[in-house]
Amino acid sequence: GNSVTQMEGPVTLSEEAFLTINCTYTATGYPSLFWYVQYPGEGLQLLLKATKADDKGSNKGFEATYRKETTSFHLEKGSVQVSDSAVYFCALLPRENFNKFYFGSGTKLNVKP
Amino acid sequence: KAGVTQTPRYLIKTRGQQVTLSCSPISGHRSVSWYQQTPGQGLQFLFEYFSETQRNKGNFPGRFSGRQFSNSRSEMNVSTLELGDSALYLCASRPDLSGNTIYFGEGSWLTVV
Numbered sequence A: 001g002n003s004v005t006q007m008e009g010p011v012t013l014s015e016e017a018f019l020t021i022n023c024t025y026t027a028t029g030y031p032s033l034f035w036y037v038q039y040p041g042e043g044l045q046l047l048l049k050a051t052k053a054d055d056k057g058s059n060k061g062f063e064a065t066y067r068k069e070t071t072s073f074h075l076e077k078g079s080v081q082v083s084d085s086a087v088y089f090c091a092l093l094p095r096e097n098f099n100k101f102y103f104g105s106g107t108k109l110n111v112k113p
Numbered sequence B: 001k002a003g004v005t006q007t008p009r010y011l012i013k014t015r016g017q018q019v020t021l022s023c024s025p026i027s028g029h030r031s032v033s034w035y036q037q038t039p040g041q042g043l044q045f046l047f048e049y050f051s052e053t054q055r056n057k058g059n060f061p062g063r064f065s066g067r068q069f070s071n072s073r074s075e076m077n078v079s080t081l082e083l084g085d086s087a088l089y090l091c092a093s094r095p096d097l098s099g100n101t102i103y104f105g106e107g108s109w110l111t112v113v
Helices: none
Strands: A003-006 A011-014 A019-021 A023-026 A032-038 A044-050 A056-059 A062-065 A075-077 A086-093 A107-112 B005-007 B010-013 B019-024 B031-038 B042-050 B053-057 B064-068 B074-078 B087-094 B108-112
Touching: A003 A086, A011 A019, A019 A107, A023 A032, A023 A086, A032 A056, A032 A062, A044 A062, B005 B087, B019 B087, B019 B108, B031 B074, B042 B064, B042 B074, B074 B087
Parallel strands: A011 A107, B010 B108
Antiparallel strands: A003 A023, A019 A075, A032 A044, A032 A086, A044 A056, A056 A062, A062 A075, A086 A107, B005 B019, B019 B074, B031 B042, B031 B087, B042 B053, B064 B074, B087 B108
């Protein structure tokens, strides 16, 4: 079946620290992979995506590389800011007809000044 | 281009009542999906509609239902509300069922008392 597993939060970092949020997946075939971010009181926004193995998605200083060998899509940022405090969701979309998205449980990030 | 619009943003209902939530997708998007987000269960898929037909369905009881109109706008209804239905209900749209990115609205916060 299809599923996404994220590291449990909350993750608390100081400003300018390095961020890694782990995400692994189980899927039939080769899905597309996504990171969405949810700021307090808002809906989810697409942060980045990758549609095939070895692709790197990037946006706003965040990066994630589609690793087929390890079925992973870890989110990284070199220097976090207080404004990055949010909940981050990893998701996958299988390559099949009438597919639907599968989301991880979300990882809350708190960045302290 | 306007984003996904959900109404109402906040509402309070009493146990046993019913509620209807509305979603207008991004212009040109014909697929609408609904999710329930709670602190304990994370993001759970309810259903997806395309061309006025339900195409995918999650594991929710029959009290949760939806529909889609010819202009792609969608509504979801929850009947006989329970305290556990208190949640953020998120709507998302994509151009069609092959679209590989979904775009979320800000959600409707439902509190059942």
